[in-house]
Amino acid sequence: MKENFNSRKELTDSMANAIYHGEMSNEKIAGLLSKLNKDSKSPPNREAKTNEKKVGIFTLRNIDGENCFVRDQKFKADFPYWNKTMNVIKEKSPKKKRVVLLGESVARGWLYEPLHAPAEVLEDILHQHFSQDIEVVDLAVTSINAREILELCEEALALSPDAFVIYAGNNWKQSVIACLTDAEGYEIYRELVSGKPGYAVISTLVSKAFSRMVDIFFIQLKRITSGRNLEMVFIIPAFNLMDFQSSEIEKEMFMPNLKARAWMQARAQGLNFLEKNDLESLAKLAQELIDLNSFHSLGYEWLAKCKLAAGDLKSAKKLLETACQTAIYRVTSTSSRFFVGLKEPIVKNCHANKVHYVTMDEVFEQHLNGGLPDRTLFLDYSHLTIKGIELSMIACAKTLIKAWSGAEAEPQIDSYEIKCDPQMASTAHFLAAMHNNLCGQSFEIIDYHCRKAFEYDKRILSKMNAYIRMSLSKTPWKINKESLAFVGNNLIQMGMFRYEPHAKIHSALLRSIGKILRENNLAEDLDVILLEEHTISGEETDLLTTKYAADSMLCMTELLAKEKGFYSEIKLESKFYFVASFQHSVLAKLTYRVPGGSADKIKLVVNGKLQVELPAHPKWSTHSFDIPLSDLQSGINELSIHWVLPSSGTGKNKPMTSITDLNEVISPVLGEIQALSVREEEHLLSKPSINNLSEVINIFSGEEIERDRSGDLFVEGEELII
Amino acid sequence: MNIIGISAFYHDSACCLIKDGALIAAAQEERFSRLKNDPGLPVKSFKHCLKEGKISINDVDRIAFYENPVKKLSRQLWCGYNYLDPELTKKMDPRRPEKEIRDKLGYEGKIEFVDHHLSHAASSFLFSGYESSAILTVDGVGEWATTTYATGEQNSIRIMEEVCFPDSLGLLYSAITNYLGFNVNSGEYKVMGLAPYGKPVYLDLLLKVIKPGTNGQFSLNMDYFDFTSGTRMFTEKLEALLGNKPRKKESELLAFHLDIAKSLQVLLQDVLLEKSKYLHSITGKENLCLAGGVALNCVANGYILRNGPFKRLFVPPAANDAGGAQGAAAVVYCQLSGKKISTSPLKTTYLGASFSDKEIEIVLKNTSLKGVSYQGRREELLNETAKRLADGKVIGWFQGRAEFGPRALGSRSILADPRNPEMRDRINQMVKKRESFRPFAPVIPEEKCAIYFELDHPSPFMLETCSVKPFHDLPAITHVDNSARVQTVNRRDNAMLADLLSAFEKITDCPILLNTSFNVRGEPIVNSPADALICFSVANLDALVIGDTLIDRNQFQIDELNKLINCFDSTWVPVRTDRGVYTFI
Structure with missing residues (x-):
């Protein structure tokens, strides 16, 4: 027995050593594992599947002799993502037609529900045509992805639907990326590190991934619904092209290659043209930006601005759709959105599978008389206003009416905007x-x-x-x-x-x-609250907390996604805010490093005034510096760190081990901060104190923080307006 | 010299800092992340240590990790885990500790890996203050070892013998804990509390599952256990042996379950006593240092000290895996400096986060709760608190730096009058919302301990039990077998608590308070003022003393607060693990 133990241990000891030193192939490990003469174990704690019949958060129950699907408390954690008022889905009445609406938060009517939901609007419209003999079951779920929608479709068959309406596509980015094979991922990686302009290979591979993903979705949908007498309507979402801008991270340079510096210079020049409203020069420059990096949104956005100014809406729309689609090339998170590259494969599959479809961009374009979708139809990137919901559901209802009765209907409804x-x-x-x-x-x-x-x-x-x-x-x-x-x-x-x-x-x-x-x-008292709560007088304040870091949630989610103990920056500038009483100078302390290092220096700037230039060391180093009273302002102050461009493509010499390694190439980390704190130095009283707090600041006047824009620090600019 | 110690990727992850030989900061990640037994890399605790040490990351000379990942992988492979399963590859990867320390903490310097049981041994001996001692470590499993016998001299430790996986007293205890319907890795201490209600009638049966061995050895009869599979702890054969199906979680506790708990506890104590005698025989030492998860079994600790050959016993407050961080750091410090740990003997466990009165005030002022500040009037605050305690109020106590280790020792505590016969049930049911059988511990001034308890030495970390002396009626802290898990306190280590005991004594003639951890069932002990306010609100406490502020319960204010808490909790349920098996990976 002991002998057996020891020989087995000897084998696992040597295996563990070899694995640690990377000296054992997977084939060899597999062979030895089987030699260990024991069944390999599955991961523990996996939940056993039950045979209980369910539709999402609803479980089949018999209530007074009727089979109903009832909201199940065991799915309580998911309740916020579902229809909040529907507790029971009753057995379908043979007298009624049943439409099941599936989809994402857009189909939930996010920000209006539960008082106003697309499913209710659809039912309302359909009632006009079919009287009360129709019902819409609302199975739209916030944040649901393509795979989950298919699972829900399969479960929803238990509701005996006559039609499925699927309003989805905004959350499909990860599904598209997952459709890239390892070999394709590696090809993309090679293309990226090669620094070739245009990246034609990548574009082709991503297009293929769009088609592949949609094909797989429809194959599964067909399998699920085959043999059923079901009408299906796919609503292809649209994007708020006019009024949703790239986030700060999206505005930044990424995919660095040998052209990175040229791209930055062109951007700086473009900002000047923008300021002067020189759209002719801007258009040329925008094209230059696209040629340098066709996967960045900025060039398309600027060119679209020029086209819009010239009244060429069609070209502007195409450019803004392309700009929106550049988010696919960011492996990291971004706001959910519909990619125009999905539209064609969806339409193709709808035709092939006899699925009706509604393209929302066309519906909106018609409504706006050729205009581009904007804030009148969208609350943000993709969630609809009351008008947007109304238009989408009218279009859907028309499609269903035609499918069932063959009639071209034009529902007349009172505007929901007025009666809301x-x-x-x-x-x-x-x-x-x-x-x-x-x-x-x-x-x-x-x-x-x-x-x-x-x-x-x-x-x-x-x-x-x-x-x-x-x-x-x-x-x-x-x-x-x-x-x-x-x-x-x-x-x-x-x-x-x-x-x-x-x-x-x-x-x-x-x-x-x-x-x-x-x-x-x-x-009146907001300034006082701000000073009282966030004073740095005598206390070291950690600026790395999200309260003081300038980045929006979207950026921070990206920066903090890896739950790191330090702040990783993929933008050229990191901004932080702190509250000063304007009575003392401030001592700032920074521990930072620049991955890869650079001969250039990073710059620390307070309210636009350069404080110190520091070497771009690849190892952590700590520096303290005084911010003189003359550079401070009462109330909120802005401290920014200007990083440097990497001298060469990141990850060039590293083998790619997984698709997530693309991150390092697409969004290289430009700077890391382990600690950043500020403290007012009370002993350095250098100006008479201001005792009356009401005199101190006027921060909520809607104005930007005053920044000294002289010198060449801001030559690259940071505001993008499309 | 700054040495950071880390334990992670198992359960109870923690980080500590030894600065120039002194342990100056230590915290479990769960206190910050609010995820009970958080197993992840202790990112927040690491930042806490740097802050407390007033150092930056480039001042760290070494990071010491509390186990050897290659040896651990060998044991996992031995168990038959499929390393090629992508989910397991990530967890079992022997490079993971180093990779995560580099990637997530950003540490660039040298990392030392210290064997799991050496880390445990060091967490005890190097902080015991003993020049020389025998060391016994017992837990579920580290890399291979489950029990080690060692000696410590000055600043070095020599492991003389070890018992290897799967023969493990910790896993035996965990398996029966699981059989009794409690969670592995947290329910063991409930079983210990349950044991005094039963009789050891199943001892003979349980002796069939463990076989004695020569020297320090023993072995488990693996026909009864299945923990190597990672899917369950015991086999049907154990059920057949004990004659009953396992108890379902939360179901009624029957006499059978109480008797099994007692039999298990007796078995553990007997084996530990026998092995400690063996250890004494091969070392000849007078002192014993204990560590490892099993060393948190304070009943067994008291038993082997009273009945065994050792004269003195030291158990560190974080005897579990969290303490591995402390031990690993100490080993590396001693190796590099050639010196001893300067904070040895360890006097205090207040090594966690602290918050100034100003920080507390800022958080409090924007809540619906209203408190009275006693700034600069500490005596008055203590008198008011003592008055409420004497009136039968249950009080949340939030002072100074948080404790390191699983016990609340007067920084993040719930305090009450130990003389009140209804107090135990009230706190278990209304406050902590936990099983009614669970006992509470007393805290008493060091110099008065011998008057009330059969204990002739300080017990600052609440890690041994003793009997309550006759004629003292302390029903809320006296267990059914007349035992108590005593914490002694002195003014040097915790002046605030010591003075509160005095104030309480002045009113009641009783210098003892009931002391339990400031949390509710399933939650980590509170860490921040916000955590304390939330716990105060949901736990039906009568008052909260937080820094220099006293807040009396006002139902309207509490209702307002609970409305918010419930609303936020209902929209976001954090992921928790409900352990039914030992988490090997």
């Missing part, structure tokens, strides 16, 4: 402002939604007031009394509040709210 509850619309626009803020959108669009919210219902001011106070406070929202303003209102998407750490002391949203509150004489 103003409180609901107001709340939705305020939530849209919050969401756009999390996505790093511009002050202009965020302010639009805040004001729209105010326009619909002035009572929203109390929520805005609570929100700004929660954001400035260090008390977690879960126990912050101001949060009570949002509790008990079923319109409020509490899920959005989990992004609490992304409530910054300085953001476009706070600026907008602050401005509106001030206009309504409700912001």
